[in-house]
Amino acid sequence: MKSPGAIERTLGWVDDRTGLVAVTEHAMFHKVPRSAKWWYVFGSATLMFFIVQLVTGVLLTTLFVPSAAEAYQSLVYIDEKIPMGWMLRALHGWSSNAMCIMMLIHMTQIFLHGTYKFPRELTWVAGVALCVTTLGLAFTGQIMRWDANAYWGLGIGAAIVDRVPFAGNWLRSVVLGGPDISGATLSRFFALHVFVLPGTAIGLIGLHLILVLKGGISEMPKVGQPIEPETYRKEYESRVKKTGVPFFPDAARRDMVFCGAALIGLIGLAAWYGPFGPGPVPNPTIIEVAPRPDGLFLWLFAVLALLPPYTETFLILVGPPVGIAFLAALPFISPRGERAPSRRPISVIILCIIVTALAVLTWLGETSPWSPVMKAWTSIPTPIEYVRDRSPLELQGAIQLQYAQCRNCHSIGGEGGKRGPALDDVATRLSWDQLVRQIQQGGGNMPAYGKSLSSAETEALAAFLSTLDGGHLPARIPGAMEHQPGRDQSPTADPRAEIDAETDANSDTVAAR
Amino acid sequence: MSERPNEDSTGTDPGSTLPSEAGGCEGCEPAKGGGRRGFLFAAGTTLLTVGGGLAAVPIVGVAIGPAEAGDPNRWISLGKATDFKVGQTVLVKFTNPWDSPTDGDSNLNVCYVRCLDHKKFQVFAITCAHLGCPVEWFAQSRLFMCPCHGGVYYEDGARASGPPPRGLYEYVWRIEDGSFEILGGRLAGLQEST
Ligand code: FES
Numbered sequence: 213m214k215s216p217g218a219i220e221r222t223l224g225w226v227d228d229r230t231g232l233v234a235v236t237e238h239a240m241f242h243k244v245p246r247s248a249k250w251w252y253v254f255g256s257a258t259l260m261f262f263i264v265q266l267v268t269g270v271l272l273t274t275l276f277v278p279s280a281a282e283a284y285q286s287l288v289y290i291d292e293k294i295p296m297g298w299m300l301r302a303l304h305g306w307s308s309n310a311m312c313i314m315m316l317i318h319m320t321q322i323f324l325h326g327t328y329k330f331p332r333e334l335t336w337v338a339g340v341a342l343c344v345t346t347l348g349l350a351f352t353g354q355i356m357r358w359d360a361n362a363y364w365g366l367g368i369g370a371a372i373v374d375r376v377p378f379a380g381n382w383l384r385s386v387v388l389g390g391p392d393i394s395g396a397t398l399s400r401f402f403a404l405h406v407f408v409l410p411g412t413a414i415g416l417i418g419l420h421l422i423l424v425l426k427g428g429i430s431e432m433p434k435v436g437q438p439i440e441p442e443t444y445r446k447e448y449e450s451r452v453k454k455t456g457v458p459f460f461p462d463a464a465r466r467d468m469v470f471c472g473a474a475l476i477g478l479i480g481l482a483a484w485y486g487p488f489g490p491g492p493v494p495n496p497t498i499i500e501v502a503p504r505p506d507g508l509f510l511w512l513f514a515v516l517a518l519l520p521p522y523t524e525t526f527l528i529l530v531g532p533p534v535g536i537a538f539l540a541a542l543p544f545i546s547p548r549g550e551r552a553p554s555r556r557p558i559s560v561i562i563l564c565i566i567v568t569a570l571a572v573l574t575w576l577g578e579t580s581p582w583s584p585v586m587k588a589w590t591s592i593p594t595p596i597e598y599v600r601d602r603s604p605l606e607l608q609g610a611i612q613l614q615y616a617q618c619r620n621c622h623s624i625g626g627e628g629g630k631r632g633p634a635l636d637d638v639a640t641r642l643s644w645d646q647l648v649r650q651i652q653q654g655g656g657n658m659p660a661y662g663k664s665l666s667s668a669e670t671e672a673l674a675a676f677l678s679t680l681d682g683g684h685l686p687a688r689i690p691g692a693m694e695h696q697p698g699r700d701q702s703p704t705a706d707p708r709a710e711i712d713a714e715t716d717a718n719s720d721t722v723a724a725r
Numbered sequence: 726m727s728e729r730p731n732e733d734s735t736g737t738d739p740g741s742t743l744p745s746e747a748g749g750c751e752g753c754e755p756a757k758g759g760g761r762r763g764f765l766f767a768a769g770t771t772l773l774t775v776g777g778g779l780a781a782v783p784i785v786g787v788a789i790g791p792a793e794a795g796d797p798n799r800w801i802s803l804g805k806a807t808d809f810k811v812g813q814t815v816l817v818k819f820t821n822p823w824d825s826p827t828d829g830d831s832n833l834n835v836c837y838v839r840c841l842d843h844k845k846f847q848v849f850a851i852t853c854a855h856l857g858c859p860v861e862w863f864a865q866s867r868l869f870m871c872p873c874h875g876g877v878y879y880e881d882g883a884r885a886s887g888p889p890p891r892g893l894y895e896y897v898w899r900i901e902d903g904s905f906e907i908l909g910g911r912l913a914g915l916q917e918s919t
Contacts (some may be wrong), residue, residue: 279827279829280827280828280829280830280831281826281827281828281829281830282827282829283829284829363831364857364858364859367852367856367857367858367859367912368856368857368858368873370857370912370914371852371855371856371857371914371915372856374914374915374916375915380914380915380916381914381916382792383792384912384914385791385792385794386788386789386791386792388791388912389791390791390794390797390823391791391794391797391798391823391910391911391912392797392821392834392910392911392912393831393912394821394824394825394828394831394832395824395825395826395827395828395829395831395832396791396825396827397831398827398831399827493830494829494830494831495830495833496830496831496833496834496835496851496859497818497830497833497834497835499816499835499851499859499860499861500861501859501872502872502873503858503872503873513873516855516856516873516874516888517873517874517875517888519888521888521889521890524888524890525890582874582875582887583872583873583874583875584870584871584872584875584877586861586870586872589863589865615865616865616866617863617865617866617868617870618866620863620870621875631875654885654886657886657887658886659868659877659879659885659886660885661866663867663879663880664865664866664867664868664880665866
């Protein structure tokens with residue numbers, strides 16, 4: 213055991229040569245406002261998850277082979293053969309999500325409390341740069357999972373880059389490392405994910421922390437205590453001097469509790485749910501895939517599906533840079549004034565709109581109602597009640613509905629695509645003539661089937677569709693049923709033909725359904 | 726180092742060991758009328774610029790090389806023209822005309838060949854003209870559907886519905902000695918495509 217004197221002497225020596233001890237002491241024991249409570253833990257948690265990413269990431273690079281020929285096999289090998297390898301991948305994947313979520317909550321809190329104002333403008337700007345870097349890490353990380361989603365995700369990225377006016381094609385080749393997605397593409401994204409972006413993040417985190425120390429941790433916003441750049445610094449310092457507490461251990465206690473709990477939560481999630489993917493093999497000749505981005509980018513996927521085509525190129529190229537520039541410019545647009553959310557209604561409304569929009573878009577991206585269900589036509593059965601008591605022509609139409617892939621976009625009985633309207637009660641909306649016209653000519657985002665269906669097939673299909681009246685309503689559109697050729701010829705052969713007359717047969721049919 | 730200000734100072738006291746405040750500041754200004762200090766500064770700047778420029782040649786070269794490599798398209802044979810059935814659209818595999826040892830399966834590719842008669846074809850890229858997802862052909866409804874955002878194309882490649890801004894990309898094709906060939910190698914995209 214060394215005497216305390218020896219320790220102090222050693223520290224003194226180190227500080228004399230490096231100056232680091234004083235800096236560390238200042239960082240740990242500087243006074244922070246007493247009001248810095250649970251709201252302030254999210255930045256620390258983001259940093260903790262980043263450290264988890266660094267440690268697990270370094271280990272993963274010792275196992276992962278960044279070659280398009282072997283990456284997939286190396287991931288499977290890590291998952292199945294390396295002891296605890298699956299857990300390492302799971303930690304890296306879940307921690308990446310956790311880091312992004314903590315970062316977004318942290319940013320939201322800073323925005324809501326107006327902390328970006330004087331004198332912490334550059335802390336915010338460094339934070340915005342960190343946010344962009346982190347999203348870059350998340351996207352490139354998805355590519356490292358070299359599976360079908362990664363391959364086609366790159367294709368989507370390439371198609372977006374390709375839309376840049378004039379330089380698009382050139383830029384695309386630089387990004388992909390060649391004229392098409394190949395081994396060189398994975399290598400480029402590996403370099404970004406493992407060297408460039410983490411290096412940038414480490415630098416920016418250092419800067420961010422230095423700036424936090426320089427500007428001091430903000431107090432909770434108080435109504436009637438607006439930021440006046442002329443006097444703020446003096447007042448802040450005197451308040452902190454009077455009532456502040458040392459960062460360690462007073463304020464750090466909450467960070468430690470939260471980070472510890474979050475870390476244990478992370479380990480639980482990773483152990484329970486395991487690693488992400490890899491999904492289907494990245495073989496471009498296997499095209500029965502439905503590429504989807506990870507949860508974090510689902511909102512973007514939704515945006516790309518929902519933007520009107522003529523605005524799309526402009527918005528996807530101009531939107532992100534303008535959005536990021538606006539975020540970074542925020543403290544310069546509004547450097548002073550009230551910080552309390554109750555006094556900044558416009559900011560609160562903007563925040564609510566953004567959060568709601570992102571949540572709705574993410575949900576839409578998750579359900580992706582605009583995507584056809586590519587296997588619906590072969591894999592989903594026709595509900596029995598939709599074919600009971602139907603005439604042969606109508607049954608032929610029911611087969612046609614499956615066979616012509618109608619169900620890839622239209623559901624019946626709640627199953628099938630959601631791109632077009634559900635067809636369960638289509639006969640209450642369209643007359644016979646309208647049905648035939650819609651099938652043949654399409655319109656309203658539906659392709660025309662005039663060339664691919666014969667007139668007999670179209671007739672059968674229309675005959676079946678005109679029996680779909682919602683299951684309990686008689687066909688409301690006059691003529692929807694009368695003009696069915698099959699029914700016109702033998703109107704009494706089928707009890708359902710008497711629906712319009714509202715006889716007992718009608719209620720029988722209803723009961724049968 | 727401590728001697729440099731003295732060497733270069735244009736000041737009055739070359740013998741002093743420590744530069745005066747004013748002398749140091751004067752020395753900071755590059756090369757009043759030349760002198761050794763000004764020469765060194767100019768030489769340093771020049772050498773670093775030249776060295777940086779030379780180092781940038783391979784660095785930038787490798788970074789943007791792929792974009793400068795010239796036309797990657799080559800004629801690729803997809804088999805005998807008469808092997809395609811008239812009236813059918815089929816998915817055909819081929820290998821990209823360039824590859825590297827690390828490409829693995831990623832140098833494989835596919836396209837749709839539509840045979841109108843044995844002299845007339847259409848060859849479609851697999852990538853959706855919207856954002857590049859792989860479209861799937863449905864022979865029954867004679868439509869191509871995209872699994873991503875619901876783009877749909879007719880059998881002749883024309884846009885039918887959904888977000889795509891145009892029809893499917895087509896490859897240029899030819900028949901050489903009975904062999905059906907397409908000009909391929911570059912990922913189809915809005916720019917530089919047919
Ligand atoms: S990529 Fe095909 S519709 Fe968007």
